[in-house]
Amino acid sequence: MLSVAEAAGVSLATVDRVLNRRKGVKPRMIERVLKAAVQLGYMEPEERERLSASRPPNVAFLLPKGTNPFLRLLGDKVRAIAETGSRDDVPVRCFFIESFDAAALAAALRHRARWADGIAFMAIDHPLVREAADEVASAGTRLITIVSDLPHSGHTAYVGLDNQAAGRTAALLLGRFCHVREGSVALVAGSRNYRAHAEREMGFLSLLEESHPGLRVIGMREGHDDRNENYRHTLALLEQNPDLVGIYNVGGSSDGIGRALRERGRADAVVFIGHGLTADTRRLLIEGTMDAVINSDPDQLIAYTLKRFARSPDERTESHQELLGIGTIFRENLPPQSRM
Structure with a gap:
């Protein structure tokens, strides 16, 4: 490559960037390097044509x-x-x-x-x-x-996703699946710093208020998409709210919530909606701990x-x-x- 660099009047680094199609090299510089490489027999004209074409983006x-x-x-x-x-x-x-x-x-x-x-x-x-x-x-x-x-x-x-629509979908499912008209409902999220989680919460609250006013939302717990945090939050929610009838996991790591529901014998009594079809939510659906998963491909x-x-x-x-x-x-x- 040294001879190509000398013939083109550029550095070895520039030749390397051109031949490996890296960003940051001007088109006229690319042509100088490729012309020199063909003249010196370093590459065939067909290869020059390929390298001259617009490269796919990194x-x-x-x-x-x-x-x-x-x-x-x-x-x-x-x-x-x-x-x-x-x-x-x-x-x-x-x-x-x-x-x-x-x-x-x-x-x-x-x-x-x-x-x-x-x-x-x-x-x-x-x-x-x-x-x-x-x-x-x-x-x-x-x-x-x-x-x-x-x-x-x-x-x-x-x-x-349209995350506000996803939240409204979760509220529609949870409200329809609940066998009671009144009770407490909890939300667990990764963090409101993710706009997706805040928008899902907004959509969920708006539809629940419109269609199921007897279901009382007891606030959002931030579990940072960590299964152990979600587990501890769920244990606390179950202990503090005997009338808990539903949980919407706005974020991920639903297995922590499912574990708490099973351990406290509440998996059949609490409607559980979450996001993302993965190995853990698939298992929770099959065993009946989870009622529905809102999924994006x-x-x-x-x-x-x-x-x-x-x-x-x-x-x-x-x-x-x-x-x-x-x-x-x-x-x-x-x-x-x-x-x-």
């Missing part, structure tokens, strides 16, 4: 780490794509960062923008994150929020996100949002495990 996914099974499943699927993709596919990487940590997410956005042309991330609604997102977007990196959106930033799109989420990044930045789109269908899964309509 895409990074940033997901919260922790015990949330749906997010782990989503990460596994992204990494599978990264490992099996050919060199002409969209290069994809997946990184897990500290959950519920706005500073860590802001730092990750800035750091990964050095490699990525596009970043998909589950947003935390915090000034640090909004500032980093604006900065990265202004520098040319395209941003897509997934699962949870971020208001008032320069990101390209949001891919995920992780494969569809990834496909919509990559499709958005594959478009030209100048291509006009009809909508800022790519809303996924709200799937409602019960014990009797569980899909085969091979489709999860």
Whole structure:
């Protein structure tokens, strides 16, 4: 590569970036390197033609780490794509960062923008994150929020559920499944700093108030999508509220809630609605501890996100949002495990 660099009048690092199709090299510089490489016999004209074409964007996914099974499943699927993709596919990487940590997410956005042309991330609604997102977007990196959106930033799109509608769906199911007209209902969330969780709560409360005024909401507990925290919250809710008739898990790690309901012998008496069809919620549905799971297809989420990044930045789109269908899964309509 040294001879190519000398003939093109560029550094070895620039040659390496061109031949490996990395970001940050101007088109005229790419042509100089490729012309020199062909003249020196370093590559065939056909290879030059391939490398001259617009390269697919480098895409990074940033997901919260922790015990949330749906997010782990989503990460596994992204990494599978990264490992099996050919060199002409969209290069994809997946990184897990500290959950519920706005500073860590802001730092990750800035750091990964050095490699990525596009970043998909589950947003935390915090000034640090909004500032980093604006900065990265202004520098040319395209941003897509997934699962949870971020208001008032320069990101390209949001891919995920209509979370307010998802919350209303949960309230409709819980209210219909309850065998009593009066009683206490609890909500467990990861954190209201995730706009998705706040919007689900808003939708849930609005429909419950409209259609089931006898069901008294006793507040939101934040379990940070941790099964052990969710377990402890549920034990406290059962002890403090003997008339508890329903629980809506706005976030993930439903297995902690299910464990508490089973241990206290309340699995049949408390209607339990949650999110994300994973191995744990599937088991809870089959055994009857959970009544319904509101689901979004992780494969569809990834496909919509990559499709958005594959478009030209100048291509006009009809909508800022790519809303996924709200799937409602019960014990009797569980899909085969091979489709999860």
